[in-house]
Amino acid sequence: MKRGIVIWIGSAIVYLSLVIAGYYVYANMNPKIEKNANHTTTNGGEENMNHQHNHHENKDHVTNIVSEVTPKVSYDNEEITIELRDKNNHVPELEVSHEEYMHLIIVSSDLKEYHHLHPEKKGEGVYQTQVSLKDNSYKVFIDIQPKGLQYAVKPIELHVGEAHPKHGDNNLVTDTDFTKTINGQTVELTTQSLEVNKKIAFNFDVKDAKPDPYLGALGHVVILDEEGEKYIHVHPVADDKTVFETSFDKPGVYKLWAEFKFGEQVKVYPFVIEVKK
Missing domain, CATH: 2.60.40.10 (Immunoglobulins)
Known part of the structure; x- marks a missing residue:
């Protein structure tokens, strides 16, 4: 009888040792399982807070990155056309940013004329909108968020008519009355x-x-x-x-x-x- 109890206890100890050893091996092979569970909760919260914060924050576009989308701008018959292609000459997919796929900013060379427009999609990678521009030089800014691609908003020169004054020739005077x-x-x-x-x-x-x-x-x-x-x-x-x-x-x-x-x-x-x- 005693011999049977000893054998049973010995078997239990061996079984328990095998269980502990198995868990130890499993835990070492998967060291991120428990940490990932905690990280998902924490990081998910951080991402949500950052997204909400960036929704309001300065959209000061970094211009020293290599932009993977190249806009082409043309103007004819009071209509401006923007064509988008990525680095592989494919049409980029755009994300909605502040309720629009595209924000188009046009400013004259003297910084007096200002337009904030939202061109509509007219074809694959083609966006258009109506705007009446006087003969002048303009800087055009295509403000978009291409999915999965780097993009920097950079000025694009646009000349309308024969007069092409340079930017900087604007004699800006600092306001004293705000x-x-x-x-x-x-x-x-x-x-x-x-x-x-x-x-x-x-x-x-x-x-x-x-x-x-x-x-x-x-x-x-x-x-x-x-x-x-x-x-x-x-x-x-x-x-x-x-x-x-x-x-x-x-x-x-x-x-x-x-x-x-x-x-x-x-x-x-x-x-x-x-x-x-």
């Missing part, structure tokens, strides 16, 4: 010191009004340097605030256009600022 009234609606811009390499908050006081949601936000701000080369597209820091944050890596004179929708009308408020060292 209160603007457009079609009866006043907006006042307040900000702290404008210095390079510092986060700058642009606070737009819309007085007694409240902007209506426009393209998924309470407003949009587009900023260009004096040469029309540096493009910055900024969104509000929160859904209920007309405050925009960005930074500048170079001193100089910049022009910004703040867009707000009141009722059925989108009003554009231009300001000229100087960023110092």
